[in-house]
Amino acid sequence: MGHGWHGVALRLLRGKDFTFTVRSNERVSPQLHRLGFADGGMLEASGVHPTMWVRLWFEHRGRPHQRGYTLVDPDPGAGTFAIEFVLHPGAASDWARTARPGDTIEATLQGTGFSLPQPLPSRLLIVGGPASRPAVNSLLESMPSVPATVWFEGADPAQDGGDPRRAAPGYEVVRVPGRGDGALLVEAVRSGLPGLLDEGAYVWIACDTATTRTLAAFVRKDLGVPKERLHAFGYWRVEQAQRAAAGRT
Numbered sequence: 001m002g003h004g005w006h007g008v009a010l011r012l013l014r015g016k017d018f019t020f021t022v023r024s025n026e027r028v029s030p031q032l033h034r035l036g037f038a039d040g041g042m043l044e045a046s047g048v049h050p051t052m053w054v055r056l057w058f059e060h061r062g063r064p065h066q067r068g069y070t071l072v073d074p075d076p077g078a079g080t081f082a083i084e085f086v087l088h089p090g091a092a093s094d095w096a097r098t099a100r101p102g103d104t105i106e107a108t109l110q111g112t113g114f115s116l117p118q119p120l121p122s123r124l125l126i127v128g129g130p131a132s133r134p135a136v137n138s139l140l141e142s143m144p145s146v147p148a149t150v151w152f153e154g155a156d157p158a159q160d161g162g163d164p165r166r167a168a169p170g171y172e173v174v175r176v177p178g179r180g181d182g183a184l185l186v187e188a189v190r191s192g193l194p195g196l197l198d199e200g201a202y203v204w205i206a207c208d209t210a211t212t213r214t215l216a217a218f219v220r221k222d223l224g225v226p227k228e229r230l231h232a233f234g235y236w237r238v239e240q241a242q243r244a245a246a247g248r249t
């Protein structure tokens with residue numbers, strides 16, 4: 001399968017292409033499916049950083065369909081990593097559900113990158129959900145001594161695979177039910193985050209695109225957090241119809 005104009009654009013941006021091979025598949029919980037991969041030489045060439053992600057190429061109705069996924073437990077020595085797919089109706093999700101050892105998928109490495117804030121923050125204030133849990137986990141691991149609060153969208157840990165993990169003290173997860181439009185998450189962050197903010201805090205936001213934009217504007221404009229202390233990136237899109245239906249409930 002060709003990658004269409006999007007693939008051409010990524011190549012112009014110096015994206016590098018690799019082929020991953022599925023090594024294992026495991027249903028972690030009703031909504032979470034984990035696949036192990038051989039990396040096709042990527043990790044040795046690229047190195048590893050917290051929140052590292054790749055663009056995977058799926059096929060959807062005969063057309064290329066590219067989606068971002070985060071590397072879990074990347075091991076450059078072994079040339080392996082895993083990906084944890086949140087299951088919902090979607091082409092990427094559907095591919096993951098049925099993938100078997102030996103299946104392959106094409107990937108482009110472009111756009112990822114993250115440097116630890118220096119000096120280390122006084123506190124991590126993180127907003128995410130199941131799709132960004134692997135990134136949140138890697139962020140927490142990269143700054144083990146920094147106290148952290150995570151607002152996590154999802155009502156049921158048994159369904160969605162559980163809270164972002166951390167053993168260290170000074171760690172709190174605020175579970176917020178997802179209604180489909182991010183409104184409850186916005187409300188929870190708006191009321192809880194300002195009281196935890198100090199000059200050294202670092203804010204990291206990755207939920208659905210519209211909610212991410214709303215919260216990033218709140219943190220930047222209303223709370224005056226400088227841009228080097230804020231990272232915000234939308235991870236998935238809520239369809240208009242879903243958002244409208246959520247607003248009516």
Ligand SMILES: Cc1cc2nc3c(=O)[nH]c(=O)nc-3n(C[C@H](O)[C@H](O)[C@H](O)COP(=O)(O)OP(=O)(O)OC[C@H]3O[C@@H](n4cnc5c(N)ncnc54)[C@H](O)[C@@H]3O)c2cc1C
Nearest residue numbers: 067068069070085086090091092093131235236237238239
């Ligand atoms: C940098 C980055 C890293 C990411 N890492 C991961 C990861 O490690 N694991 C992971 O599962 N996802 C991750 N995502 C999110 C993933 O790319 C999206 O969820 C993507 O839309 C899934 O594609 P799809 O083809 O299955 O569904 P799409 O065709 O994009 O959407 C189909 C339908 O599913 C809904 N939908 C899509 N995603 C979700 C979701 N997460 N929750 C609920 N409904 C959804 C849409 O609103 C739409 O109605 C990441 C995204 C980015 C940008």
